[in-house]
Amino acid sequence: MSNTPSIDQNKKLQDIKFSVLDLAPIVAGGTAADSFKNSLSLAQHAEKWGFNRYWLAEHHNMPGIASSATSVVIGHVAAGTQSIRVGSGGIMLPNHAPLMIAEQFGTLESLFPGRIDLGLGRAPGTDQLTAHALRRDRRSDGQDFPEQLEELRNYFKTSEAVGGRHVHAIPGEGLNIPIWLLGSSGFSAQLAGRLGLPFAFASHFSPDNTLPALDLYRRSFTPSEVLDKPYAMVGVNVIAADTEKEARRLATSMQQQFLNLIRNNPVPLQPPVESMDDLWSPYEEAALEQQLGSSIIGDQxxxxxxxxxxxxxxxxxxxxxxxxxxxxxxxxxxxxxVAEAVSMKK
Structure with a gap:
């Protein structure tokens, strides 16, 4: 008999929540300041359209992504919105001392109570040289992520709950900040399941691992004080427009971004082109299809x-x-x- 918890096989789009992942793109000819204005604009519209949460991601040394100081941008977006949850998708915990993340998100939760999410990943969010610049002598390669996570979670507990301590996260201690584990493989899926935490999978760039990771999460799940049953969120690229042709044209910016990444040549987000055929080789096209295969491109x-x-x-x-x-x-x-699509009556 399977250990996988039972799931609703008849879910409709109206039955689940939809949220926004913002990579805070810096476009060719634009600036980080423009990116932050656009992020706030998108968040305000997303709130109006009924999206559930708005997450920003930690990346470093990326000319096309402005959200390296992720907690600062979260504060900017939360200050300009009223009700939408705002958080990290995610904070790359091995880049940081857990105490500092507890203090940062304790500050955010104190400023915007009941609206902050803390999504955590264990990848560096950058190249190896930049990871060294971030981590210096800490020599963290992500293998101690479970220990870092435990340390971070303990900072949010009251001193009495952990048997007393000398180091306190102020603000942070005693605050209820939802923690999510993020992943593109099985490591965080299994850890999230074992700890009874919600899990977010990066289907938008790791489609082949989606189903195995979700299955592992659900089979590993142990009820906790956080969740009594698994809660899984999946990332998905959606490029929508009023016509199929226009959506496919718009999607070439995303395709160029990934093409430049696999060429180890990150640049600002490029304007769309009519065709990618002159830009990629057959091998590169196949590589992008593997990474972006779950992307949804089209009209409503x-x-x-x-x-x-x-x-x-x-x-x-x-x-x-x-x-x-x-x-x-x-x-x-x-x-x-997307908002119109998921609220349409069946």
């Missing part, structure tokens, strides 16, 4: 159908939508189409 009808197919496949409890689109207005329209 296609997006609705493909999102439902993805939900049928993953049985996710929540989906987090990413859209690397060059033009801000087109990006807003893409998220608006």
């Amino acid at each position: 009808a296609a997006v609705t159908e493909k999102l439902q197919d993805f939900l049928d496949l993953t049985q996710a409890d929540e989906m987090m939508v990413n859209a690397q689109i060059f033009d801000h207005q087109a990006r807003l329209r893409s998220f608006q189409i």
Whole structure:
């Protein structure tokens, strides 16, 4: 008999929550200041359209991503919105002392009570040279992530709950800040299950590992004071427009971004092109298909159908939508189409 908890096989898009992953893109010809203005604009629209949470991701030494000081940008977005949850997707914990993350997110939770999420990853979020610049003598390669996580979680508990201590996270101690584990493989899936924490999987760039990781999470799940049953969120790239042709054109910015990454040539997000055929080799096209294979590109009808197919496949409890689109207005329209798609009556 399977140890996997029972899941609802009849989920509809209206049955789950949808959220936003913002990689705070710096576009060609733009600045980080422009990116932060656009992030706040998108968050305000996402709140109005009914999205559940708005997460920003920690990346370093990336010319096309502005959210390296992730907790600062979270504060900027939370200050400009009213009710949407705001958090990290994620903080790369091995880059930081757990005490500092507890203090930062304790500060955010104190400023915006009941609205802050702390999503944690164990990758560096950058290249090895930059990881060394971030970590210096700590020699952390992510293998001590479970110990770092335990230390961080203890800082949020009261001193009495952990038997007394000399070092306190102020603010932070005694605050209830939801912690999520993020992953693109099985390590964090199993750890999240064992600890009874919610789990977010990076399907938007690791589609082949999605189902094995979700299965591992659900089979590993042990009820905790946080959750009595598994809660899994999946990331998905959605590039939507009023026509299929326009959506495919807009998606070439995302494709160029990944193409430059596999060429080890990160640059700002590039404007869309009519065709990628002159830009990639057959090998590169195949490599991108492997990484971006779960991306949903199309008009509202296609997006609705493909999102439902993805939900049928993953049985996710929540989906987090990413859209690397060059033009801000087109990006807003893409998220608006998703909002309309998931609220449509069946």
